[in-house]
Amino acid sequence: MSKKLLDIIFASEKRKNVLLLLLDGAKEMNTLLDLLETSRNSLLPQIRFLEDHYLVNHYNDTYELTSIGKLIAEKMVPLLETIDVLDCDIDYWGTRYLNFIPPHLLQNIDKLGKCKVITPAFTDIYKLNEEILETSPISKSHYGIVTFYHPLFPQFLSKMISNNVNVHMIVSQPVMEGFRTEHSIEFEQLMQSELLHFSVYNGNMSFVGFACNDYYFMMRLLKNNGEYDTKYILCNNKEALEWGKELFAHCLKSSTSIDNTTSKFD
Numbered sequence: 001m002s003k004k005l006l007d008i009i010f011a012s013e014k015r016k017n018v019l020l021l022l023l024d025g026a027k028e029m030n031t032l033l034d035l036l037e038t039s040r041n042s043l044l045p046q047i048r049f050l051e052d053h054y055l056v057n058h059y060n061d062t063y064e065l066t067s068i069g070k071l072i073a074e075k076m077v078p079l080l081e082t083i084d085v086l087d088c089d090i091d092y093w094g095t096r097y098l099n100f101i102p103p104h105l106l107q108n109i110d111k112l113g114k115c116k117v118i119t120p121a122f123t124d125i126y127k128l129n130e131e132i133l134e135t136s137p138i139s140k141s142h143y144g145i146v147t148f149y150h151p152l153f154p155q156f157l158s159k160m161i162s163n164n165v166n167v168h169m170i171v172s173q174p175v176m177e178g179f180r181t182e183h184s185i186e187f188e189q190l191m192q193s194e195l196l197h198f199s200v201y202n203g204n205m206s207f208v209g210f211a212c213n214d215y216y217f218m219m220r221l222l223k224n225n226g227e228y229d230t231k232y233i234l235c236n237n238k239e240a241l242e243w244g245k246e247l248f249a250h251c252l253k254s255s256t257s258i259d260n261t262t263s264k265f266d
Contacts, residue, residue, distance in 0.1 A: 005053060005072075008049055008050070008053050008055075009055075009072065009076070012046055012049070014036060014038065014042070014043060014046040015046045015047075015049060015050055016076070017036055018032060018036070018043075018046065018047060018050060018056070018063070019050070019055065019056075019065065019069060019072065019073040019076065020073060020076065020077070020080075021035055021036075022056065022063060022064060022065045022069070022073065023065065023070070023073045023074065023077070025064070026062050026063065026064035027062065027063060027064075028061055028062050028063075029043075029044075029061045029062070029063065030061075032047075032063065047063060050069070054066055054068055054069070055068060055069035055072065056069055078108075078110050081110035081111075081113075082109060082110040084110070084113070084114055085109055085110055085112050085113065085114070085115065088114055088115060088116070088117060089117040092117045092231060092233075095223050095224055096221040096222070096223060096224065097206060097207070097221060097222045097223065097224050097226070098221070099206070100205075100206040100207055101247065102247075102250050105243060105246055105247055105250070108243065109243075111239040111240060111242070111243045112217075112233075112235050112237075112239075112240045112243060113235055113237040113239065113240055115233045115234060115235040115240065116233065116234045116235075117231060117232075117233055118231065118232050118233070118234050119230065119231050120230050125230045126150075128150060128152055128156070129211070129216075129218050129232070129234070131215070131216050131218070131234060131236075132211045132213065132216055132218055133156065135213055135214070135215040135216055136156070136160055136165065136211070136213040137159050137160050137163045137165060138163065138214075139165055139213035139214035139215060140165065140166065140214055141165060141166040141167075141168065141213065141214065142160055142165055142166070142167050142168065142211070142212070142213045143168045143169075143211070143212040143213070143244065143245055143248040144167075144168070144169050144170070144209070144210070144211040144212070145169075145170040145171070145201070145205070145209045145210055145211075145248065145251055146169075146170075146171055146172070146175055146208075146209040147171075147172040147174070147175065147205045147207070147208055147209050148174075148175065148208065148209070149174065149175045149177075149178030149179075149182070151182065153178075153179075153183075154179075154183045154186040154187065154190065157169075157190050157196065158186070158190060160195075161190065161193045161195050161196060164195065165195065166195055166197070167195055167196045167197065168197045168248065168252075169196070169197070169198050169199065170199045170200070170201050170248070170251055170252060170255050171198070171199075171200055171201065172200070172201055172205055173200060173201075176200050191258070197257070198257070198258045199252060199255035199256060199257045199258060200255060200256050200258060201251065201254060201255045202254050202255060202256055203254060206222060207219070207220065207221050207222055208220035208221065208222060208228060208232075210244060210247070210248075212241055212244035212245055212248065213241075214241070215236060215241075216234060216235065216236050216241075217234075217235045217236070217240045217241050217243070217244035218232055218233065218234050218235075219232060219233050219244070220232040221233075
């Protein structure tokens with residue numbers, strides 16, 4: 001696309017929004033005016049710019065995308081949605097290590113939508129996320145990957161299993177050691193349930209962890225330099241949940257499953 005065409009599209013918020021609105025189909029001028037909350041005198045010159053560059057046609061005061069206009073507008077959507085994801089806190093995203101995410105998921109990071117970047121209060125830095133704690137026990141399934149051990153893990157797993165939640169967990173070797181030394185009896189009891197699907201990740205994890213249930217997707221990322229801080233992202237749209245499950249499936253390929261016949265500790 002030439003720089004001139006880029007300017008035509010993105011130098012005006014009205015022109016950009018007209019293209020996006022017309023993706024849904026042809027619209028009368030009055031409809032566009034209502035949706036954009038503007039006047040005919042203000043909008044008409046912008047639409048003429050789009051017409052002059054073969055992006056929009058009109059007939060009887062009705063406007064529609066040309067073939068070129070539709071092609072460009074369709075490409076605009078994922079770009080703008082990706083910008084929305086990163087724009088929620090560019091300082092956070094710009095300082096995070098993302099290379100562990102497989103290319104097809106990184107290219108579709110726009111699916112996360114407008115996530116929140118959460119910075120826990122000092123008194124809450126060692127607490128598990130409340131939204132996940134509250135909603136996982138009422139979900140049909142829970143997917144989690146953790147690289148740190150927390151004493152509430154056995155209780156949390158037990159509550160989900162008691163509520164017939166299908167629990168899929170991937171843990172690092174240090175977390176497994178935490179179960180080994182702190183809660184071996186509880187873990188053996190949990191592993192008797194067919195609802196718990198437990199795996200150990202083979203190798204080093206280059207992120208802190210994430211959790212995904214029927215309501216939320218939460219992800220803790222490391223900084224580019226490998227350092228950890230307490231910030232994390234929290235998303236609650238349907239496409240973000242599917243994105244999280246795909247990331248879990250990717251990590252599962254590099255993990256070793258543990259079932260109730262192999263879970264006993266030496």
